[in-house]
Amino acid sequence: MSLKQFFLGLFFSMSIAGFGQNSSREVLFTINDKPYYTDEFSRVYKKNLDLVKDESQKDLNQYLELFIGYKLKVNKAYKLGLDKNPKYVNELKSYRNQLAKNYFNDTKITHELVEEGYNRLQKEIRASHILILVDENATPEDSLKAYKKMEEVAKRAYAGEDFAALATQYSEDPSVKDNKGDLGYFSAFRMVYPFESAAFTTPKGKVSKIFRTRFGFHILKVEAIRDNRGEVTVAHIMILNPKPEDADQDLAKNKINDIYKKIQQGEKFEDLAKQFSEDKSSSSKGGVLNKFASGQLSSEAFENVAFSLSKPNEISTPFQTQFGWHIVKLVEKHPVKTFEEMKGELENKIGKDERSKKITASLNEKLRKKYTYKRDNKQFAALTKLVTDDFYESKWKQPENAKDFTAPLLTINAKKIEGKLFLDFVEKQQKAGLKIKPIAKLTENLYDKFLEAQLTAYYDENLENEFQDFANVMEEYRDGLLLFDLMEKEIWERAKTDTLGLQKFYEEHKNEHQWKNRLEATVFSSTKQDMIKKALDLLKKKSDAQAIKDKLNVNNVINIMSNTGTFEEGSDALPKGTKFQVGISDIVKEGEYYFITKVDKVIPSSIKTLDECRGKMVNDYQQQLEQGWVDDLKKEFTVKVNRDVFERIKKQLHP
Template sequence: MIYMKISRLLIFVFLIAPSFLLAQTKEVLFTIDNHPYYTDEFMRVYNKNLDLVKDDSQKDLDKYLDLFLGYKLKVEKANKIGLQNGTNYQNELKSYRNQLSKNYVNDSKVTNELVHEAYDRMQQEVRASHILVLVDEGASPQDTLKAYNKVLDVKKRLDAGEDFIKVAQQFSEDPSVKENNGDLGYFSAFRMVYPFENAAYKTKLGQISKPFRTRFGYHIIKVVDKRVNRGEVTVAHIMILKQNDAAQNEKAKTTIDDIYKKIQQGENFESLAQQFSEDKSSSAKGGVLQRFGSGQLSSEEFENVAFELKDKNQISVPFQSQFGWHIVKLIEKHPVRTFDDMKFELEEKIRKDERSLLITNSLAKKLRAKYTFTKDSKLIATIKGLVNDEFYTQTWVVPEKSKDLNGVVLTINKDRKINSKVFLDFIASKQKSNIKTKPVARLVDELFEKFVDEQLITYYNDNLENEFSEFKNVMDEYRDGLLLFDLMEKEIWNRAKNDTIGLNDYFKNNIKNYQWKKRYSADILSSTDSKVVEKAQKFLKKGKSLEYIKEQLNNDGKVNIMSKSGMYEEDYDVLSQFKDLPKGVTTIVSKDQYFFVVNISDVKPAGSKELSECKGKVISDYQQYLENNWVDELKKEFTIKVNQDVFAKVKNQLHN
């Protein structure tokens, strides 16, 4: 919803973008009903838009001031009628702020390091096998130690020279080991959990890693191969499913071979895919699959064939995978993009990936040094007495005691006081994290440190407007933009749609703008073959129907002739090729490698349109008419005072 609104806001709102601020003294430029508007905002917005506006008149400062005044008058009107209190408005503003704040609520140094690390890793694909010893992320110390000792025993076997595959088959607790012997195939950055990715890229080719832990348990990996990243590929395929019966499977092989012969004879790959491919998810689209990279499909054979195709539209010979027989056509190769092209995308992936914890932890560490904060140790001790072992079974609830729980447990910068109830709710919410820290007193201390980090980041986020002037400017402009959208919808767009009398009057007064050109009721027939069109022309002259003509000329599964029918103006598409169009069948003309013949059944002279025939255009024009006169009405509604002496100084600064 937000993005839809932005597209419409750009029609009339001052563009939202960071800008260079001139050094200046902040003064009141004008007031609207005693509400002051300052020179710094006016100069910032003017400079920001200077190179963007196409109309030179908008660069004239007097005219620009009038535009800026009109903009602020609309904002005043929106606030006056209470649009700023609307639920949808509040939700959208909050959503946008959350999105914008992501660029600020991070550690840019750590983020940049992670982005570069991810991009460097994406240049290479790693093939690794692994052995997994399962242990829950929140397992007890006893269970964790048991799993760790088991993985150490496995490592000793490998160090002693035992075969990795045999050890994996015997000891790995990954359910897929029975099928793949622990081989995970090729992968690149973001395809595995971050600790696993780290181990894979840091372990040398042919070497076995030390045991390491992920949220699934302890792993040992062996790096089998490393190669240049093949990027991604888009292909289409025709598939005949594998059959259990030997005779049926041979029939499937014969079918795919016959299809391949038809392709070699020049028949269309996409049409054959639609007719014969048994992959129902892609056959209707001509066999086209979603683009993929190494390790994303469950068939390595299919991936290898797809990536081996070199030239666009190159078609493979039939080959077999575990799913059946395939013929693959290369649509497009997508090599790894440049760093600049991928930077934003990588930042988004990192935010969603567990490596984002590195950013959060780094930011929290900086904020602990930036802000002063104090805790109430006595209150925390009281809270420790309220938490019990039910936490570990996820059944603990915040006690309904108010006297002992009321109080400020954490104070940040003396102006943010956080009640103990907030911390208790935080503790309750962390039960799902399956934390096993014991005893309870130690658990509460551990959770309080996490709570402090979270509250510091929240405090920082809430004060971004005070921390960064550009953030405040963008939020102010977006806030005004949303208000203007709601106001325009209420005062202009909806009014233009619903004001029947006003719309009719506007239409009658401007009828000259809504005129038909000469029109023809026509059947337009086309083909790339002139002889086919000649035949169609003869049929038309004999009075044959379009259905009859298509039946006669579209045969043997080929579409030789196409038609479209309707009422068209004289300059429509191919009609402009004819000098004169009386009723009846035309001569044959050519355009863009196609041949056309037209059958005219009726001719209508130029004339005025009915409102029903152009209502959408009239509503749009009426909206613009209402908006153009609206600012004059607002100027009468509000009291405006422009400080001309201050404006003269602004002119002088901007012209110098």
Template structure:
């Protein structure tokens, strides 16, 4: 994600203590002044987070800081701040950041309690969706609402919910799940959907309701206590890709045999973790003994896997092999996690509440407080004029703002004697409210209700627009993010894209730095392992006689017992297992005991150390080339821009910071 890379540039957004109370010019870039207060603030924020002690040195840090600002100046010089993507992303970030300031603690606490109560339950539900964009035209909104209403009537008349879902639901996943969403709890669905599901009884169908996706109805199939979360380890043999010309035996049968052999090894007392490390084809969990991140109901894409995991009762219980859509698994229970107390979860829930649609309730509560803070001047004549303009077409969702009124530019609301809002925005607000399907009558009363909602929206917007003036820390964060975003775009243009497209330059860099791209000595090997020394000795003798791996396995894995396991591949000489052998050479090795397993190697190929082909290290070369380009970039910028440092001012800052 883009923000992840931005953290490389943006000076970290953490609380700070400003030691310098003065605001003097520390340096200029082409006459653009940069001040001491910002430099001191940023330095203090990063002081404990910088690992490189050289960057804590104030002289070195000033060089880094100037380099950073030179890049930002370059971005402004070439006009990156005018890009639509940049402006949209900056606006999006500000919207997210401002949510932390648009809160009401009482409402927040109520929403946290509601969320926690819901987290104690899990609901299984099916739904039917009629798609309509949240900004759709009134006629499209009405059409969608009528369609979901008709669907609801069919179900109420006795038609089967699943059959109706298959026929009418516009959720793309309905073809696979018949509208069944599985089990979920709080925060797993958008808030209006969650509300409908939790307020509907088991076996009942909700009223039609709207989310940002469209109109829904929900049938609640089951409610149960939250199963909590589990931590498990697993061994996985992937489902083989279908290949039409694959000779027998069937590759799916081979995967099943492999998982059953592994299960037999576990039943024989061998270590689950060691077997996972050796044979699991889940590359992300195998090195950790198969351990997965903890999860709850509905968080994985395999219901079969979840159900088996939650069916294990005691720590260290191990499941029999089972199949999912991804392959074959064996699961070991590591830990069960019950739902934590509200006190333990409160901070986490507050963050979640602020990030989803519940935050709208908090904003509405804030608006009431702002009304008592700001002075509001309402023009009753303008409001009366609006009441004459609005017609009954509003109820049919077909009313449009007239285009020929001379009164539209007159103010209808003034906030704090500073912000004047004309009639036109209110009329546009009214038109947009048609999709809410309000039935308030008469029209004059409807206008009064909508005007109060409009005032709430406007006072909150005014407050939001002035956050930089109200809260200095908000302004600092936005300034830093703005610079970081520009720098990301600049780096993408000047460094990353250039490195990708400069094929000649990158090839020359590869050749000139070939010493950095070298293979260590490598071995093509077959690895045989067993917990029984006598078995591994027999395997060694069979290997020396030239017997194939299949024959060795057939001879030694008898009577339903898996006595030996096989693995083949190419490994570098410092591989954890190979480094346990002395003088690895071509042919059959001696026996090595490691972690209660006996191992032998059959080295089939030896590849001497040497340079990697460009295709073998392309990613690393491109990364190194990017760093090379960037390291020379600041010097080029110093030639392009004039930098003037105020040495006396810097000396004063150094003295202050070193106290």
């Protein structure tokens, strides 16, 4: 984690705590006539109260000084133009976009979709379908033609005709040649949302109503419903099916049977998979496949065998699929997770799924009710005449005078949106492949999309005005980013690179940084008295630490531990009562442990060198630089505190 991430992470966690504050506002102080209010001071003080360790910072007089110092630094950052730095601008924009996502989400609808998705995940449905293809942007005439065709097929299905035969004859799904419309088992989030909804709302054995997806019109028949089997991880050994021209058609079958016999004789599955499996994507991993759910593999037969195994390491008998002969070993079963375990995952899936259109539609509806908006119909008529049939071929270009259409086309509250922006929007929409005709209908449809986009943009632009909590967090994050860049520029880098200043500061404060008496020593410890006695005897015979451990730690039993180093007086690593004199101590017992200390050298107390206390010295030097800098800022900017207001806020915070 970088210093900036840590700094802003702490800053942001503090900011979140301020949500929902709504104190009355009075001007507490000004900096060059710019006002700062009591509600912000009160909010920040309250949320930081439990975070500060220095009790003096909880004193309101002291805290006011800190708060003014903080705002002085922010003013200095603006004065230096740090807010114009492209890196800062992009970082702030990225953060705002991330934070704003929470305000575009309809919590109620999202929760309903999460619950719906989770409930559907409890079951797996086997369904067959019939598809009549039609592009999602097709003309009304083409859509109607496709619907009529599906309507005729649906009537026959409702009348009881064989669904598989109808699918084989009429379905335009390319896979129908192989599956006769049977899609196998699937659960939620496996099919496009309208298809999934039709499957989960149609009773078993019944045929659905006609419904549309982006592929065209469908009907489906629910063949079976079962409990969700969850996911499974298996390993397999595969021998490919023989080719029609192979002389020995039983070669693959015989080979898989021989491998199975070797498994039964006790040979390792993984080793046999590496040696013999012809699935090169998994053989090197001992045959292990990625975990899968029903309907994710191309072979239902393989899935059924995999899910039929019940205990880890259970191995199937050889079986054949359309790909080859297999032996499967169960690695792990993964049952459906609980709602709480899946909630975050489901919310993420919904954001990427067609379900998200419900959330967008809900927001659009709210914004249409929330804001006053009006279209200039005269301007719209003029713009419509500029759009030609070239649009349908994605060849339409804005006319040369498009830039002249600066008159407002749309007004949202007091915001004027010029006609040129609509032309830009129309040009980009050619990629969507809309086929709505005539042009008048097309431009009305495009205007509706344009309106929704502009309402959403207006809402986004005004989040700070509409949500005080959003405004608070953004202001604090904005200031936090600036403050980081300013501190790095003015204090942190200077403290690291100003060697003369740091040396001078060290000379002034070195007496505050002293070593206590120290020992260069080795401490031996053991829970066994007889072993520590043996260690003492060996020490007296001039054996070193490693030789003692080699002698006494035998048969994988650790009887003696040693710790060699330089220890300061009072160190927890030294046994209590350790004498500061060269030599070998007596055996000392503390709790369950016995200790001996061998002292090689006694180092008297002394002042730490700059290198020995550099980290602390740099930190203290930074604080001195910062304090002197704040004093200079107070001279550079005019600060006026409203003392009467401050006394009132003190009584509110500390009644």
